[in-house]
Amino acid sequence: MPTLPTGRRLVFWLALVAALVVAIWLVVRYLSPLPPRMLVMSTGATDGAYHRFGLRYQELLKAEGIRLELRPSSGGVENLQRLNDGTVEVALVQGGTGVLALDPDATVDSTPLRSLATVAFEPVWIFTRTLDVSKGLEALAGKRIAVGVAGSGNYQVAHQLLAVYGITVPDGQQGTADGTTFVSSGGLAAADQLAKGEVDAVIIIAAPQAPAVQRLLADPAVRLASLDHVEGLARRYPYFRPVSLKRGSVNPKLDLPAQDISLLATTANLVVRDELHPALAYLLLEAARQVHRQPSLINRPDDFPSPQGTDFPLSDQADRYFKHGRPFLQNYLPFWAANYVQRLLLLVVPLVAILVPLGRVLPGVIGWRRRSRLYRRYGELKFLEQDLASRKLDAAERSQALSRLDHIEEEIIGTKFPLDFSDRVYTLRQHVDYVRAQLNRQMEAADDRRDAR
Structure with a gap:
């Protein structure tokens, strides 16, 4: 291969290194x-x-080197607001509040949020002390009802469910003429109020693992409502589904509950912003599998996490995760090691894809350049030989021709050719000597004529 002058070689390597640095920066x-x-x-x-x-x-x-900062909130509605504002990257959002629940025709362009999975059932737990509301929630009219913290998903769904039975309290008012009062409290605070008789009923929308639910289920003085209308309500509101709390599942020894309880349930969605790094999406999904795969009072093992019934478009990473499992490298390497190897592959694979075809083409291109270099010199020699054969050159022309021959010979000597070009190079040098000999003979003949005069 022809050698480049030192300066041009330096420029070539600097340009190559700069191109690689730019390519690596773009990938990273x-x-x-x-x-x-x-x-x-x-x-x-x-x-x-x-x-x-x-x-x-x-x-x-x-354990994977990621610090997760937790920000408490009033519930799913505030979580959804924070996600939309971009102040958090991930949140748990109550079913029935997402874009697909509100508009089944929504597309991925309708929201910047994506569901990774549904992770738990969240039943509508209706606890009372003496009231029987199994036939309908009309029995709660005129009562004090804890409906959750204002602005929470619990508050929103409780209002909606009570309104189906004609129980409403206008915004800004504490109660109605018939004595119905909506108390803005939830969780353990609402459970305490029910235990003290400060409210007549509590509506809690939460997973069975919630401390308030656990406390109230274990209290023999509290009744859990079993609604007769769960199937009809689930048809009316598609984000609800009927579930059953089986007899004796809370405490078999005490026969709690004493019968199967029919409940409405939403699902909790693990939701992220669509710009979340894919590697973190897979990490969250794997964490969700470990956290939510266990059975509860109303679901079997491995029911969650699930890609079914999400309130937001399913993320691309979640779709691949539920079809193929976690990324291949994460099965064998720690999280950060898998990421570094993946990034290395993203650099190496394109380079290989470029270099392999280039390696096949480049020898042909180099060979063509070498042949063309030789053929150009052969052309120059042929032209010079024809010039010598057709006429007598004067002294200046012979000197110029000799200089051209010297230049051709120096270039041939200074160029490194592979062994398979040796015969052609040797023939070219012989041809140079032959033309030089012709020039020398012309010069000697001219000198003899000058001496004869």
């Missing part, structure tokens, strides 16, 4: 940036199931 910056080491998650009340789930996520992500 746009195609495969490192995942951030911190996430912010909106949970719920500190005594609620959402926050308990968040603590488990925090523990699992910490």
Whole structure:
């Protein structure tokens, strides 16, 4: 291969290194940036199931080198607002509040939010002390009802469900003429109020693991309503589904509950913003599998996490996760090691894809350049030989021709050719000597004529 002058060689290598640096920066910056080491998650009340789930996520992500900051909230509605505002990257959102629940025809362009999975059933628990509301919630008219913290998903769904039975309290009012009062409290505070007789009923929408639900289920003085209308209500509101709390599942020894309880339930959605780093999406899904795969009072093992019934479009990573499992490298390497290897592959594979075809084409191109270099010199020699044969050159022309021959010979000597070009190079040098000999003979003949005169 022809050698480049030192200066041109330096420029070539500097340009190649610069191109590689730019290519690596583009890959790292746009195609495969490192995942951030911190996430912010909106949970719920500190005594609620959402926050308990968040603590488990925090523990699992910490083991992978990711710090998960938990921000308590009033519930799913505030979590959804924070996600839309971009103040958090991940949150648990109550079923029935997402874009697909409100508009089944919504598309991925309708929202910047994506569901990773549904992670739990959240039944509508209606607890009373003496009231029987199985035939309908009309029995709660004129009563004091704890409906959840204002602005929460619990508050919103409780209002909606009570309104179906004609029980409403206008905004800004504490009660109605018939004595119906909506009390803005939830969780353990609402459970305490029911135990003290400060409210007549409590509506809690939460997973069975919620401390308030656990306390009220274990209290023999409290009744859990079994609604006769769960099938009809689930048809009326598609984000509800009927579930059953089986007899004796709370405490078989005490026969709690004493009969199967029919409940309405929503699902809790694990929701992220669509710009979340893909590696973190897979990490959250794996954490969700460890946190939510266990059975509860109303679901079997491995029912959750699930891609079914999400309130937001399912993320691409979740779709691949539920079809194929977690990424291949994460099955064999720690999280950060898998990410570094993946990034390395993103750099190496395109380079190989470029270099392999280039390696096949380049020898032909180099060979063509070498042949053309030789053929150009052969052309020059042929032209010079024809010039010598057709006429007598004067002294200046012979000197110029000799200089051209010297230049051709120096270039041939200074160029490195492979062994398979040796015969052609040797023939070319012989041809140079032959033309030089012709020139020398012309010069000697000219000198003899000058001496004869």
